[in-house]
Amino acid sequence: MTASPAxxxxxxxxxxxxxxxxxxxxxxxxxxxxxxxxxxxxxxxxGTEHRHRLTESTHQxxxxxxxxxxxxxxxxxxxxxxxxxxxxxxxxxxxxxLDPYARAVDGELRLDPALFGHPVDAVDSPVPDGQxxxxxxxxGVVVHDTFPWDGDRALRTSWSDTVIYEVHVxxxxxxxxxxxxxxxxxxxxxxxxxFVEHLQSLGVTAVExxxxxxxxxxxxxxxxxxxxxxxYNTLGFFAPHAGYSASGSSGGQVTEFKTMVKAxxxxxxxxxxxVVYNHTAEGDQTGPTLSLKGIDNAGYYRVDGANPARYTDxxxxxxxxxxxxxxxxxxxxxxxxxxxxxxxxxxxxxxxAPALARSTEDFDxxxxxxxxxxxxxxxxQVKLIAEPWDxxxxxxxxxxxPPPWTEWNAAYRDTVRDxxxxxxxxxxxxxxxxxxxxxxxxxxxxxxxxxxxFVTAHDGFTLRDLVTYQDKRNEANGEENRxxxxxxxxxNCGVEGETDDVAVTALRRRQVRNLxxxxxxxxxVPMLTAGDELGRTQRGNNNAYCQDTELSWLDWSQVDEExxxxxxxxxxxxxxxxxxxxxxxxxxxxxxxxxxxxxxxWFAPDGKQLTTTDWFDTxxxxxxxxxxxxxxxxxxxxxRPVVDDSxxxxxxxxxxxxxxxxxxxxxxxGYELVVSTEYATGAPPATAVVAPSPVxxxxxCVWVLKVLRRP
Numbered sequence: 001m002t003a004s005p006a007x008x009x010x011x012x013x014x015x016x017x018x019x020x021x022x023x024x025x026x027x028x029x030x031x032x033x034x035x036x037x038x039x040x041x042x043x044x045x046x047g048t049e050h051r052h053r054l055t056e057s058t059h060q061x062x063x064x065x066x067x068x069x070x071x072x073x074x075x076x077x078x079x080x081x082x083x084x085x086x087x088x089x090x091x092x093x094x095x096x097x098l099d100p101y102a103r104a105v106d107g108e109l110r111l112d113p114a115l116f117g118h119p120v121d122a123v124d125s126p127v128p129d130g131q132x133x134x135x136x137x138x139x140g141v142v143v144h145d146t147f148p149w150d151g152d153r154a155l156r157t158s159w160s161d162t163v164i165y166e167v168h169v170x171x172x173x174x175x176x177x178x179x180x181x182x183x184x185x186x187x188x189x190x191x192x193x194x195f196v197e198h199l200q201s202l203g204v205t206a207v208e209x210x211x212x213x214x215x216x217x218x219x220x221x222x223x224x225x226x227x228x229x230x231x232y233n234t235l236g237f238f239a240p241h242a243g244y245s246a247s248g249s250s251g252g253q254v255t256e257f258k259t260m261v262k263a264x265x266x267x268x269x270x271x272x273x274x275v276v277y278n279h280t281a282e283g284d285q286t287g288p289t290l291s292l293k294g295i296d297n298a299g300y301y302r303v304d305g306a307n308p309a310r311y312t313d314x315x316x317x318x319x320x321x322x323x324x325x326x327x328x329x330x331x332x333x334x335x336x337x338x339x340x341x342x343x344x345x346x347x348x349x350x351x352x353a354p355a356l357a358r359s360t361e362d363f364d365x366x367x368x369x370x371x372x373x374x375x376x377x378x379x380x381q382v383k384l385i386a387e388p389w390d391x392x393x394x395x396x397x398x399x400x401x402p403p404p405w406t407e408w409n410a411a412y413r414d415t416v417r418d419x420x421x422x423x424x425x426x427x428x429x430x431x432x433x434x435x436x437x438x439x440x441x442x443x444x445x446x447x448x449x450x451x452x453x454f455v456t457a458h459d460g461f462t463l464r465d466l467v468t469y470q471d472k473r474n475e476a477n478g479e480e481n482r483x484x485x486x487x488x489x490x491x492n493c494g495v496e497g498e499t500d501d502v503a504v505t506a507l508r509r510r511q512v513r514n515l516x517x518x519x520x521x522x523x524x525v526p527m528l529t530a531g532d533e534l535g536r537t538q539r540g541n542n543n544a545y546c547q548d549t550e551l552s553w554l555d556w557s558q559v560d561e562e563x564x565x566x567x568x569x570x571x572x573x574x575x576x577x578x579x580x581x582x583x584x585x586x587x588x589x590x591x592x593x594x595x596x597x598x599x600x601x602w603f604a605p606d607g608k609q610l611t612t613t614d615w616f617d618t619x620x621x622x623x624x625x626x627x628x629x630x631x632x633x634x635x636x637x638x639x640r641p642v643v644d645d646s647x648x649x650x651x652x653x654x655x656x657x658x659x660x661x662x663x664x665x666x667x668x669x670g671y672e673l674v675v676s677t678e679y680a681t682g683a684p685p686a687t688a689v690v691a692p693s694p695v696x697x698x699x700x701c702v703w704v705l706k707v708l709r710r711p
Contacts, residue, residue: 018101102140347383473540595666599631607661
């Protein structure tokens with residue numbers, strides 16, 4: 001640090017928070033309730049630091065305006081106050097702190113003892129560590145851009161038409177030969193036509209990006225020579241992660257991110273962000289002091305009431321943001337609005353969402369978080385998806401989020417995996433999952449699209465590995481294979497790991513099609529995990545959060561073209577058939593004028609509708625789902641009833657073929673086979689029309705039969 005040059009710090013304004021350039025200077029504003037003093041730290045291009053005391057404080061917001069400071073300026077804060085961990089106070093001006101409202105971040109986190117507010121060998125010491133952390137931590141960047149949106153706006157694809165593709169920005173294109181080398185692994189790479197055209201060819205309508213908020217790696221990973229690949233370790237809630245930018249970290253990542261969004265919108269694809277507001281990268285009492293911990297520890301985090309030197313941890317990541325406090329809730333909402341209004345994103349998936357709605361210890365459907373989100377004129381209008389579990393008391397809240405929230409439906413995942421792995425669970429729960437999970441979402445007025453259906457996600461086995469491995473293989477993570485889920489509800493088809501056995505390989509490929517076919521034909525919103533349609537493997541690693549290597553990146557040299565064609569074929573059918581993406585729950589009632597058919601009916605192999613005994617038969621592995629397109633309870637834009645073709649879908653998880661008695665009139669006069677998972681691409685080799693008579697359904701197979709009726 002050098003002596004501060006003769007720069008006048010004017011009072012400025014307490015609003016808006018963050019660093020905002022007005023054309024001739026920049027206003028800086030930082031909330032801290034317990035600070036005694038705040039220094040604004042400005043950095044020259046060579047890293048020289050200049051400190052300026054902010055002497056104005058309004059309603060606990062420290063602020064000042066510095067003339068001549070503009071876009072590209074690196075900055076941070078040093079906050080003075082008591083260092084009393086036993087009272088929840090961890091002020092330490094030796095630590096350079098990132099502005100929580102910084103819109104761009106420059107620099108990497110470098111592992112160094114100076115990162116920690118406490119002496120590394122004395123976590124609970126009442127004496128703070130005095131080493132300067134500035135050389136080892138990222139800094140904020142003043143940003144101002146006038147991006148040419150040219151009329152771009154949110155797409156607002158209806159939920160019933162939505163197909164989500166969960167993807168990692170870097171992993172998507174790091175190995176893509178069609179993307180220029182300098183763009184691979186970046187926002188620009190994701191927006192490149194070579195990748196966008198892949199999404200369009202599948203029929204995807206939205207990408208759900210793993211975290212793109214600025215993040216850093218945990219010290220324990222850096223010590224092992226690893227990094228946080230997934231990004232669930234947020235440092236800044238406004239800044240796009242600079243590591244995904246081909247433009248560097250001078251603020252160009254903001255423009256590059258906007259360019260990506262604009263390109264995806266032009267292709268008809270929404271952008272949903274996986275956001276982590278439940279905890280930050282500062283961890284527990286042993287973690288580094290990087291931002292909020294040093295700005296106002298007890299003001300931002302839930303500290304343990306019995307021992308304020310510790311944190312209440314509902315996240316399993318060391319700390320939990322205290323969204324009950326107005327400034328913290330404002331930070332969250334300001335961030336969400338920023339990403340919608342300034343960055344044009346179309347929705348959010350909230351990581352460990354129950355942690356945001358715990359008024360005390362328990363999850364609260366009437367928490368202030370929900371109230372603020374629901375009344376916000378901006379945030380309430382975009383797609384809101386909850387990961388409905390955390391590690392706190394009663395953490396599993398699938399089905400319990402209020403309207404208009406949608407949820408990752410873990411019950412769907414578990415049921416579908418159980419059925420196709422050969423577990424004897426019957427078909428009763430499967431019927432709920434296939435039709436939008438009315439048992440979970442109907443009672444509070446939500447629709448079938450409240451269920452985000454998935455079989456795999458970033459966390460866990462890839463789909464190929466789910467049918468290849470019984471046991472996880474996470475040794476590369478450096479935790480002696482203790483990490484990751486041990487009960488995966490999968491089946492390796494009789495052989496553990498990769499094999500050259502032709503019969504086993506063929507069975508695995510069919511099982512992948514069965515799982516994908518079930519997912520894409522179910523009512524609700526399907527979510528594909530990037531690479532599952534390509535046949536991607538992580539070689540049995542089901543917790544690759546720290547594997548920023550070819551293990552995690554999509555391998556475009558080993559694409560299963562037939563599998564990709566299968567996904568595109570089934571999604572094309574889904575897109576063309578409103579009866580497969582219903583906006584209202586089925587009633588199961590007879591339809592007037594049809595001779596006795598129902599909007600939804602369930603059939604056993606003998607051609608009869610399922611009985612009560614059948615529903616409770618855990619050995620039943622075959623079910624027929626009849627969907628009558630004349631019973632859709634929806635109208636088009638002109639108010640006319642929507643009428644569609646009717647379909648009979650068979651799911652048979654048994655190993656041996658089964659003889660089906662296909663229902664005759666009034667259900668159908670004949671059937672056309674339009675999808676069969678016995679074929680590599682799902683499309684029968686020729687038009688297959690069958691009469692309502694006995695037919696043989698192959699073992700472990702999904703059929704979609706289009707109903708034919710005489711004029």
